[in-house]
Amino acid sequence: MSQWVALGATLAALGIIAGAFGAHVLAGRLNANAMALWDTAARYWMYGSLGLTLIGLAASVGRSFTAPAWLLLIGVVVFSGTVGAIALGAPRWLGAVTPLGGLAMIAGFLLFAWATLKP
Numbered sequence: 001m002s003q004w005v006a007l008g009a010t011l012a013a014l015g016i017i018a019g020a021f022g023a024h025v026l027a028g029r030l031n032a033n034a035m036a037l038w039d040t041a042a043r044y045w046m047y048g049s050l051g052l053t054l055i056g057l058a059a060s061v062g063r064s065f066t067a068p069a070w071l072l073l074i075g076v077v078v079f080s081g082t083v084g085a086i087a088l089g090a091p092r093w094l095g096a097v098t099p100l101g102g103l104a105m106i107a108g109f110l111l112f113a114w115a116t117l118k119p
Helices: 002-026 033-060 066-086 094-098 096-115
Strands: none
Touching: 002 033, 002 066, 033 066, 033 096, 066 094, 066 096, 094 096
């Protein structure tokens, strides 16, 4: 499961890049509401990335956490992707998809918690 660690670490680096991009490039170009959306997208991107890394590390003991890892990955892409896109001017209807990403992240973390308790 080292691929989840590598993917999580890579996504974490991209999350830092997204945060820096927002602070240094977008700050003067977006209004306060759009900047807040961008910050939320970058923060949740990081949460999901760290979760994937944690799942990969937990899997190193020989357990499989494939389903929670996929849910986190999908959640990060959908949630942070739609919020970031809206911040950059995408149609507001895209916000109707955002909660699906949040639910996928929540389900991923909860499934991971449940799977760690199984003998």
